[in-house]
Amino acid sequence: MGSIPTLYVTQGSGNNIKPVLVAHQLGLDCHLKYINVLAGETRQPEFLDINPLGVVPYMALPDGTGLGESNAIAWYLAEGSALMPDTALARAQAVAWMNFEQTKLEANISPVRFFTYIVPDLEAEHADMIPVWRERGNAGLALLNDHLTGREFITDYGYSVADIAVFGYTHLANEGGFDLGAYPAVSQWINRVENQPGYKTINDLLDGKDSGLSQAA
């Protein structure tokens, strides 16, 4: 594998786009290995040998060290770069908003989008939780909108890995039926992120041409 990290990722995922967008914007060389979650590849022994938790994104360093959690992989790749906030306060703000993203945004937007848009056959099975997730997701988006009102980016530093982390599922919320037009500061910020140098869409970044399971060995 040489000296560069391998990123195991899947298509169409707001978590998986994060490390790939960081790597792309920084021009980092990474192996991208595509894992087809919907086809059950994260549960196959070949992948469980790599990441026993059976989830993506996952990063493997050349020495075999592994790292999970989308925000943590993004953080690792951003260390020492212009995407890492340069003050203790702004780094702590990044940690704060990464926690917020995982607990208030991703935890609610991701399942609604998954069960109503990605695999709508499963919507009926989750009919009791969908309105709950939707209400909580909207509460999270409202807090994010308050935060971004009068601000350019998530932390005081400027465009950073924290924006990429929060952007992950927020910019896909419309696919879960969330009305981003109701959150104008969020919509304007999404536009700012999408206009950063080197930005590519989730479909361009995660094009899923190869399969990690057939090629990772």
Added chain:
Amino acid sequence: MGSIPTLYVTQGSGNNIKPVLVAHQLGLDCHLKYINVLAGETRQPEFLDINPLGVVPYMALPDGTGLGESNAIAWYLAEGSALMPDTALARAQAVAWMNFEQTKLEANISPVRFFTYIVPDLEAEHADMIPVWRERGNAGLALLNDHLTGREFITDYGYSVADIAVFGYTHLANEGGFDLGAYPAVSQWINRVENQPGYKTINDLLDGKDSGLSQAA
């Protein structure tokens, strides 16, 4: 207020202990202002003027800058100290485990403990969710136990702010009826944290003698 941060905290909380334990172990000078959550003080205008989100812990810097989220405040206080991992990989591991703590541990252990131990009058009202939280909390503790098997501390660096973050609610899980004896690597790690220089218990660190609302002005 001088040049030192003010920490708004409440008693008996696994989130609130985190920044206070970091500050104590590093010998940092902080104002501690106690907010009585159960008496509704986080919802009073005096506190909402300080933190519009109405939650603790919350840190206010002398220049008025505020920071929320327990793990982020702990991170800020640990920057530049021996409690901050000294490699990019270990810092990313800290970010990963802080996300894990908030989504898999705190999100489940905290409500079970709150509704069965802190305010048991509310247990019946949450009877449907308590077994769900308990099952998810045990799943999180099992993953943590796997991680800590054969390891001394959360990251490769040694004792750090990541241990304090994960310790917050994990060491209180027994008060929520979780059987920590079933997780020997977790139990041994709790013991190692409690034997670090300068460790104090939650009751000693958060003694709640004053009220932030009466004294913060």
